[in-house]
Amino acid sequence: MDAVIENLPTYFEGFRMTLLLLVVSGIAALVIGTIIASMRISPVGSLRVFATVYTELVRNTPLTLVLFFCAIILPYLGSELTYVTAAMIGLSVYTSPFVAEALRSGINGVPIGQAEASRSVGLGFTQTVGLVVMPQAFRMTIPPLINVFIALTKNTSVAGGFFVFELFAATRELANANGDAVIAILLGAATLYLVITIPLGILAGQLERKWVVQR
Amino acid sequence: MSNSSVLFDAPGPKARRISLIASIIAGILILAGVAWMIWTLAQPRESGGITLPGFFDPSRWDIFADPEVWQFIVFEGVLATLRAALVASVFAIALGIVFSLLRSSQVAWIRIPTTIVLEFLRGMPVLLMMLFILLVLNTGAFWAVVAALSLYNGALIGEALRAGLAALPRGQREAGLSLGMRPLQSKMLVEFPQAFRQMLPIIVAQLVVLLKDTSLGYIVGYTELLRTNMNVLGSFYGNRYLFSLFVVTLVLYLTMNLLLSWFARWLSKRTSSQSAGKRLDPEDASQALLVAEATAAARESKGP
Numbered sequence: 001m002d003a004v005i006e007n008l009p010t011y012f013e014g015f016r017m018t019l020l021l022l023v024v025s026g027i028a029a030l031v032i033g034t035i036i037a038s039m040r041i042s043p044v045g046s047l048r049v050f051a052t053v054y055t056e057l058v059r060n061t062p063l064t065l066v067l068f069f070c071a072i073i074l075p076y077l078g079s080e081l082t083y084v085t086a087a088m089i090g091l092s093v094y095t096s097p098f099v100a101e102a103l104r105s106g107i108n109g110v111p112i113g114q115a116e117a118s119r120s121v122g123l124g125f126t127q128t129v130g131l132v133v134m135p136q137a138f139r140m141t142i143p144p145l146i147n148v149f150i151a152l153t154k155n156t157s158v159a160g161g162f163f164v165f166e167l168f169a170a171t172r173e174l175a176n177a178n179g180d181a182v183i184a185i186l187l188g189a190a191t192l193y194l195v196i197t198i199p200l201g202i203l204a205g206q207l208e209r210k211w212v213v214q215r
Numbered sequence: 216m217s218n219s220s221v222l223f224d225a226p227g228p229k230a231r232r233i234s235l236i237a238s239i240i241a242g243i244l245i246l247a248g249v250a251w252m253i254w255t256l257a258q259p260r261e262s263g264g265i266t267l268p269g270f271f272d273p274s275r276w277d278i279f280a281d282p283e284v285w286q287f288i289v290f291e292g293v294l295a296t297l298r299a300a301l302v303a304s305v306f307a308i309a310l311g312i313v314f315s316l317l318r319s320s321q322v323a324w325i326r327i328p329t330t331i332v333l334e335f336l337r338g339m340p341v342l343l344m345m346l347f348i349l350l351v352l353n354t355g356a357f358w359a360v361v362a363a364l365s366l367y368n369g370a371l372i373g374e375a376l377r378a379g380l381a382a383l384p385r386g387q388r389e390a391g392l393s394l395g396m397r398p399l400q401s402k403m404l405v406e407f408p409q410a411f412r413q414m415l416p417i418i419v420a421q422l423v424v425l426l427k428d429t430s431l432g433y434i435v436g437y438t439e440l441l442r443t444n445m446n447v448l449g450s451f452y453g454n455r456y457l458f459s460l461f462v463v464t465l466v467l468y469l470t471m472n473l474l475l476s477w478f479a480r481w482l483s484k485r486t487s488s489q490s491a492g493k494r495l496d497p498e499d500a501s502q503a504l505l506v507a508e509a510t511a512a513a514r515e516s517k518g519p
Contacts, residue, residue, distance in 0.1 A: 043226070043234045046242030060423075060472035064430035064441060065465055072445075073461050076454075077270075078260065101499055143509075144502050150338075151501060157340035161434030168342055175350055186347045190339050197338035208509040 003181035004188040007174050014170025015192050021088060021156040021166060022196075026149055028092035033099025040104055055097040063158050066090045071162035087159035091152065098148045106141030107133070139211060146204035153196045167192055270458050278452055279463065292443035293467060299360050299439060300426045306365035307372055307425060308418065314373025319380050321398070336370035341428055345435045356437035360429060368425045375417045375504050379410030381511035416483035417507065420500035423475045430468070440464060
């Protein structure tokens with residue numbers, strides 16, 4: 001326990017980086033994911049094909065390989081990104097297809113009768129989408145999106161293996177320095193991860209539960 | 216919206232022509248982007264006064280003509296990855312079954328501690344769990360990878376099976392009990408087989424995640440496919456081959472994962488056509504699990 005309290009500054013330094021990775025790559029993944037999702041439902045065929053192939057390829061590539069590419073192969077090819085930027089790019093690219101799928105499944109989840117009804121009372125395209133479909137799709141996408149961000153929180157730990165000093169890297173360093181208190185050190189780090197993931201998980205479960213009953 | 220044409224009027228010949236033209240233009244732009252990337256990579260590059268060949272130059276790929284290299288990649292790399300994934304899958308499914316039975320137990324002091332343990336396992340990064348097992352139990356890298364993956368995926372599979380058990384019609388259990396079965400007998404012989412079949416697509420989708428996550432072994436020092444190719448072969452043959460080795464690794468991983476995902480999708484189609492239940496999305500295990508849990512909770516809260 002003493003080892004944890006003594007090393008709190010190191011923990012928080014790592015935790016800050018974890019949060020930074022989470023926020024920056026989360027926002028970037030939302031942007032890329034929205035673009036990919038709208039490509040997938042667009043009437044333009046080639047964009048749809050591109051988005052499908054992108055989703056399939058990125059989702060089946062292990063995150064370790066994506067980050068390996070960003071942190072080791074990109075500099076080898078001549079890029080001059082810092083490791084933190086490289087990790088952010090890797091995490092956002094890896095997360096984006098999951099965001100896109102969460103959005104798409106939300107829009108697909110709105111029963112078709114809703115759109116038919118609004119068309120038949122005479123609403124136009126913008127009104128149908130803006131007033132009827134989107135408000136329902138939006139809340140159906142919230143629980144899956146929270147789920148994606150929980151996964152992202154856990155995935156930031158992989159960046160610790162590629163020269164970014166975040167919580168996992170900090171823990172590894174502390175565990176090596178304090179051989180006699182390894183368990184306490186590791187549990188300290190686990191707590192910090194759980195502080196983010198468990199409340200988000202409960203929130204996602206509750207929202208999903210509420211909306212499953214209403215459907 | 217499975218059929219988005221409801222949103223707007225059916226496109227006439229003009230709108231269809233516009234969308235065809237847009238499709239062709241976008242396709243050309245995408246292909247041009249890919250071609251530009253390949254062209255850039257293929258260019259010879261200057262480095263400290265020496266001109267190095269481009270990345271598609273034969274001199275960067277000649278090691279792959281040697282069957283011994285392939286033998287090494289397959290028998291050291293691919294096999295190590297598959298071995299870890301296979302052992303971990305077996306343990307994960309076994310643990311999942313145990314977790315689901317404990318978690319759905321009638322006895323509160325079995326159910327509640329299991330719930331807490333499962334939440335703990337699900338909320339932690341797998342990588343941290345690997346480090347934990349490696350340092351505390353001192354097991355060596357292979358067992359650290361296998362144990363962490365089994366625990367993490369076992370917790371998720373257990374949660375899926377529990378949701379499957381809870382979502383079964385109440386009559387199944389009642390019928391079992393009224394035939395004179397003990398509660399445990401009814402659970403094992405009547406309810407569990409049905410829940411397992413219903414959740415099979417989620418379980419297989421979770422195994423795809425497990426296979427992907429074996430690559431985390433690279434970070435904790437288990438010599439799997441990525442480490443074999445990049446560190447062992449990379450340092451043996453020199454930096455020149457780093458890019459080509461990475462491409463080969465990526466293609467091998469994609470092949471394995473895509474095959475398993477397609478199998479999951481096929482399985483989900485097959486099971487959904489046989490059982491009347493709602494089809495669970497096999498694409499993303501964690502999303503499907505969220506839906507399954509919510510459905511189970513909704514059924515539970517309705518009560519008798």
